[in-house]
Amino acid sequence: MTKQRDSGFASTTTRRRLLLGAAAGGAALAAPPIIRVRSASVRSVRWWYFFDDPNAAPDALVSEFQKLHPDIRIDAERIPNNGGADYATRLYSALLAGQGPDVAMMKIANLSRLLEMEALLPIDSYLASWPGRGDIAEQHWKLAAAPDGKAYILPVQYVVLYLYIRQDWLDAAKMAPPKTLDEMLEVARAMTGKDRWGIGVRGGAGGQDFWASVVMGEVPWEKGAFVKPAAVAANDWYLDLFRKYKVTPPSTPGDGFQQTINNLKAGRTGMTIHHIGSASGVVESLGNRITAVPLPGGPRGAWATYGDGGQSIFAKCKDPDAAWAWISWLSAGEPNAAFNRLTGQVPVATSMAKNWTEVPKRFVDATVNSLPIARILPNLSQTADFVRTVWPQATQKAFLGQISSAEMMGAFEKLYFS
Amino acid sequence: MKRSATPLLMLAPALTATGILVFFPVLNTLWLSLHNVVLFRPKSQPFVGLANYVEALHSQAFWDSLGRSVVWVVGSVSLQFLIGLGVALLLNRDFRMRGLVRAIIVVPWALPSVIIGLVWTWMLDFNFGILNQIGVAFGLLDEPVAWLAQSGTAMAAVMAAIVWQGFPFFAITLLAGLQSIPHDLYEGAEIDGANAWYTFVYVTVPGLLPVMVTALLLRMIWVANSLDLILVMTGGGPGTSTQTLPLHAFLTAWSGGNYGSGAALSTLLTLILLSVITIYVVRGQVDG
Numbered sequence: 103m104t105k106q107r108d109s110g111f112a113s114t115t116t117r118r119r120l121l122l123g124a125a126a127g128g129a130a131l132a133a134p135p136i137i138r139v140r141s142a143s144v145r146s147v148r149w150w151y152f153f154d155d156p157n158a159a160p161d162a163l164v165s166e167f168q169k170l171h172p173d174i175r176i177d178a179e180r181i182p183n184n185g186g187a188d189y190a191t192r193l194y195s196a197l198l199a200g201q202g203p204d205v206a207m208m209k210i211a212n213l214s215r216l217l218e219m220e221a222l223l224p225i226d227s228y229l230a231s232w233p234g235r236g237d238i239a240e241q242h243w244k245l246a247a248a249p250d251g252k253a254y255i256l257p258v259q260y261v262v263l264y265l266y267i268r269q270d271w272l273d274a275a276k277m278a279p280p281k282t283l284d285e286m287l288e289v290a291r292a293m294t295g296k297d298r299w300g301i302g303v304r305g306g307a308g309g310q311d312f313w314a315s316v317v318m319g320e321v322p323w324e325k326g327a328f329v330k331p332a333a334v335a336a337n338d339w340y341l342d343l344f345r346k347y348k349v350t351p352p353s354t355p356g357d358g359f360q361q362t363i364n365n366l367k368a369g370r371t372g373m374t375i376h377h378i379g380s381a382s383g384v385v386e387s388l389g390n391r392i393t394a395v396p397l398p399g400g401p402r403g404a405w406a407t408y409g410d411g412g413q414s415i416f417a418k419c420k421d422p423d424a425a426w427a428w429i430s431w432l433s434a435g436e437p438n439a440a441f442n443r444l445t446g447q448v449p450v451a452t453s454m455a456k457n458w459t460e461v462p463k464r465f466v467d468a469t470v471n472s473l474p475i476a477r478i479l480p481n482l483s484q485t486a487d488f489v490r491t492v493w494p495q496a497t498q499k500a501f502l503g504q505i506s507s508a509e510m511m512g513a514f515e516k517l518y519f520s
Numbered sequence: 521m522k523r524s525a526t527p528l529l530m531l532a533p534a535l536t537a538t539g540i541l542v543f544f545p546v547l548n549t550l551w552l553s554l555h556n557v558v559l560f561r562p563k564s565q566p567f568v569g570l571a572n573y574v575e576a577l578h579s580q581a582f583w584d585s586l587g588r589s590v591v592w593v594v595g596s597v598s599l600q601f602l603i604g605l606g607v608a609l610l611l612n613r614d615f616r617m618r619g620l621v622r623a624i625i626v627v628p629w630a631l632p633s634v635i636i637g638l639v640w641t642w643m644l645d646f647n648f649g650i651l652n653q654i655g656v657a658f659g660l661l662d663e664p665v666a667w668l669a670q671s672g673t674a675m676a677a678v679m680a681a682i683v684w685q686g687f688p689f690f691a692i693t694l695l696a697g698l699q700s701i702p703h704d705l706y707e708g709a710e711i712d713g714a715n716a717w718y719t720f721v722y723v724t725v726p727g728l729l730p731v732m733v734t735a736l737l738l739r740m741i742w743v744a745n746s747l748d749l750i751l752v753m754t755g756g757g758p759g760t761s762t763q764t765l766p767l768h769a770f771l772t773a774w775s776g777g778n779y780g781s782g783a784a785l786s787t788l789l790t791l792i793l794l795s796v797i798t799i800y801v802v803r804g805q806v807d808g
Binding site for chain 1: 559560561562563645646647648664665666668669670671674754755756757758759760771774775776777
């Protein structure tokens with residue numbers, strides 16, 4: 103009985119507390135004028151970003167910036183990337199729904215589609231008076247330039263693909279790092295043996311970057327370019343790495359980044375193509391036995407895919423000045439270096455990049471030396487489809503002999519020129 | 521008047537929630553399927569009538585993915601059913617730790633599809649997969665097989681994963697059905713001299729039939745709609761070897777940004793599934 107009474111008291115007390123809590127909540131919602139004035143004076147910038155390393159967080163950078171700019175609040179939102187496909191779709195969807203960020207990291211491959219959506223704000227006027235502009239190499243500005251001649255992307259990091267190669271396997275074969283594609287094939291054949299293969303090639307997502315190195319030099323940008331004999335022959339050379347010479351693992355058609363990099367680390371392959379972002383992990387597994395060189399070139403020169411490099415302000419951004427303050431701070435000097443320590447890439451600020459010691463020098467050299475041959479896929483709306491569905495499906499079918507090299511190239515011709 | 525309004529009032533929250541969560545998205549999908557909606561061209565979404573449906577029905581990719589869906593559903597559901605039935609018959613017998621075994625059997629069913637997809641992807645991996653290592657070690661394979669990278673084995677590999685995930689559903693459902701069959705019938709069959717096979721065919725199967733049909737129908741619908749496992753394990757590849765109809769619709773909408781065509785493909789899939797359900801409902805009414 104007593105117990106019941108006690109319970110009744112307890113519930114009455116709880117109810118009173120709840121009522122008090124509700125009253126306090128109501129008072130808080132009513133918001134004292136002084137607090138409202140303060141929150142209205144803070145300029146907020148909603149920033150979307152993606153980092154490959156799930157443990158990397160930009161909190162310290164955000165805090166540092168906010169200390170320097172107490173009137174600006176950065177609302178940082180990490181967005182799943184999944185090789186870029188998920189990030190891009192989420193970005194398009196959010197922009198369409200009117201819920202997009204003010205500013206975001208983005209890939210150059212999405213530039214055309216975002217321009218078609220009229221979603222981006224030109225940053226030329228900001229760049230004109232920005233002191234950091236001269237510290238970023240001209241090649242970055244060229245690659246990030248939009249088809250309409252305006253600037254929409256501010257470079258913040260850069261990645262250029264290079265060739266990882268097992269130095270000890272090269273030494274054992276008494277060979278030098280390849281400078282041409284034919285030399286690369288020779289090296290790959292020499293490295294291929296029992297349960298090991300010369301080169302890891304992605305047949306799945308992301309594989310178009312190495313494919314472009316081999317084939318795109320043979321594709322002058324005009325109608326019919328993909329199906330010209332030289333382009334089809336270059337494509338055959340690429341496919342034959344798997345089909346004819348068998349210097350890539352049998353799992354190649356389905357391999358993505360994880361498979362190719364794990365095969366390299368485990369000593370199943372002697373070469374693969376990636377960028378400096380994976381160097382720390384590779385060195386952790388292989389130490390001095392691994393090195394990197396710029397990608398070998400074909401008859402018309404070398405091509406190394408450039409990407410993942412910049413940030414853009416969106417047209418609906420309510421405070422572009424605040425957004426510019428944030429992204430320009432991230433692209434210059436020490437903040438640019440700190441940002442790239444998080445992403446594992448190389449700073450675009452030349453003053454920071456020249457003494458970059460986050461990874462062994464040979465990988466920095468391979469990256470820097472690849473910048474002159476850095477290229478991007480055509481900056482067209484179709485490129486997003488090409489990367490996400492058309493290239494992987496056609497290439498996997500061609501690897502498996504379901505379609506010919508000419509049919510594979512025909513699919514690309516149809517996408518771009520039909 | 522007051523009496524007739526009360527049930528409606530009580531149902532109103534559920535009806536409202538269903539309307540918002542089910543009917544609105546369905547109507548929106550129908551609207552999308554009649555318009556040319558491309559994600560990155562928001563200013564131009566013209567009405568195109570049935571053009572998206574006509575385009576889908578004229579596309580080889582639609583018929584190929586529909587064919588693969590049939591293989592996927594018939595192959596994997598029948599295997600799940602047969603294994604589930606066998607396990608249910610075993611679990612219906614008395615043996616030590618039967619309760620524990622029944623609990624363990626449910627584990628694959630309780631795991632999220634994404635986890636199952638990742639686990640099976642690595643188990644089937646060419647270089648590091650345990651299935652290849654066991655196969656080679658025991659002489660079942662001459663050399664490791666790239667299960668997920670060959671068009672001839674990729675579908676079978678993904679089906680193995682969904683069979684592993686789905687058989688506990690049949691095992692547990694059919695076990696419940698088995699336990700509802702009156703024991704008298706088995707005693708009668710024994711007195712009449714029926715052997716195990718005849719008892720199974722003339723007592724167990726008829727007793728289980730309503731449960732079997734319902735379980736098969738439900739699982740067929742779930743498997744026909746499912747794309748998560750395939751998406752994680754192969755993404756529809758290599759090439760389009762494992763691209764079923766729902767995955768084709770998903771990739772068209774999500775990866776391609778073509779929501780109009782994707783919605784038309786989804787609607788066609790829904791119509792196909794509705795026809796199966798209609799047959800079941802009509803048959804049930806006739807039987808009733």
